[in-house]
Amino acid sequence: MESKKSIIDSATSTLKLESEAILGLINYIDDDFVETVNTILNSRGRVIVTGIGKSAIIAQKIVATFNSTGTPAVFMHAADAVHGDLGMIQKDDVVLCLSKSGNTPEIKLLAPLLKLSGNKLVGMLGNINSxxxxxxxxxxxxxxEKEACPHNLAPTTSTTAQLAMGDALAICLLQARNFQSTDFAKYHPGGSLGKRLYLKAGDIAAKNEKPSISPNAPVKDIIIEISKNRLGAVVVTEGDEIHGVITDGDIRRMLEKHTNLENIKASDLMNTNPKKIDCEELALLALEIIKKNNITQILVTKEGRYFGLVHLHDLLQEGIV
Incomplete structure (x- = not known):
């Protein structure tokens, strides 16, 4: 069994080597990098990203990052390229080829073929004499300088450098295209990330019951309405006009102060200035208001009228938190 110290030392050394390698890439952000960004920006085609071995895996991640940030991209495995996949390259595409050595047999065969097609070829490589x-x-x-692998063999530091350079390229393209969070949401409609960017307060409120009670309602009716809808609150209304909100916390505080409940009405308990949000606002903003004010639900309105309620549990369930 390896000792605790040897494991920690090995992990620390790996992270240090890789972090130093990433910082070293700053020296390679040069005219070719700038021209690569502008070439892709001005292209009417896609970015075809290719590689072999571990570089191919990094190439797939770069493609995923490009596509999610507004730069159309396609992965082409270098080994498959010479067996028919070259057909995916269109005349306006830019080809980005990843290779540490730049001298693997597949890459040596592929590069001249790419040049014959007339596409702009960008090499992301660790050997500028290859x-x-x-x-x-x-x-x-x-x-x-070297791989994190103690034998300087397994691609580790080199693939980390490729990954970081790909991210730098993607973010430069993102900023140059003025790619906004709303654009990002179009490509990430699923999961919590997309929901944070597009889900509206009204979308959640519309799924809930719409508890309401009149200003003259007695305590018993208030408690029944709050319990029935499981939102921890009821809105005091006349029609869709909002008079206030009563929460289960208001009920508890009232019970601590009063023993005779016979003459207490909804209008006596309600908060006449509850926290509100328009139904068109993002659910993420509803969460921020709830957290800032240490509350568990928020009133949702439409054109100033009662639309519904959103509870903190709704936001948790949607993965917004």
Missing amino acids: DLAKQADLILNTTV
Whole structure:
């Protein structure tokens, strides 16, 4: 069994080497990087990202990041390219080829074929004297001093550098396109991330019951209405006009102060200035208001009228929190 110290030392060394390699990439943000960004921006096609081995796996992640941030991209495995997949490349596409050595047999075979098609070829590589470097129109230098692997063999630091350079490229493109959070939401409609960006307070309130009671309602009716709808509150209304809100906390505080409940009405208990949000506002804003005011539900309105209630549990259930 490995000792605690040796495990911690190994992990620490790996992270230190990789973090130093990423910082070292700053020296390689040069004219070719700038031209790569502008070439992709000005292209009417997609970015075809290719590689072999571990570089192919990083290439797939870069493609995913590009597509989710407004840059259309497609992954093409370098080994499959020469067996028919070259057909996916269209005349306006930019090709980004990842390789540490730039000299693997698949890459050496592929690079001249890409040049023949007339597409702009960008090489992201760790050997600027390689065959790929000689064929590439532009070079994104991801040279690292050594791998984190103690034998300097397993791709670790080099693939981390590729990943970081891909992120730098994607974010430059994102900012140049003025890609906003609303655009991001279009590509991430599922899961909590998308919901935080597009789900509205009204979308949640519409799923709930709409508890309401008149200003003259007695305590018994108030308690029944709050318990029935399981939102922890009831809105005091006349028609859709809002008079106030009564929460289960208001009921508890009232019971602590009064023993005779016979003459107490909803109008006596209600908060006449409850926290509100328009139904068109994001559910994320509803969460912020709830947290800021240390409450558990918020009143949702439409054109100033009663629309519904959103409870903290609704936001938890939707994954907004």
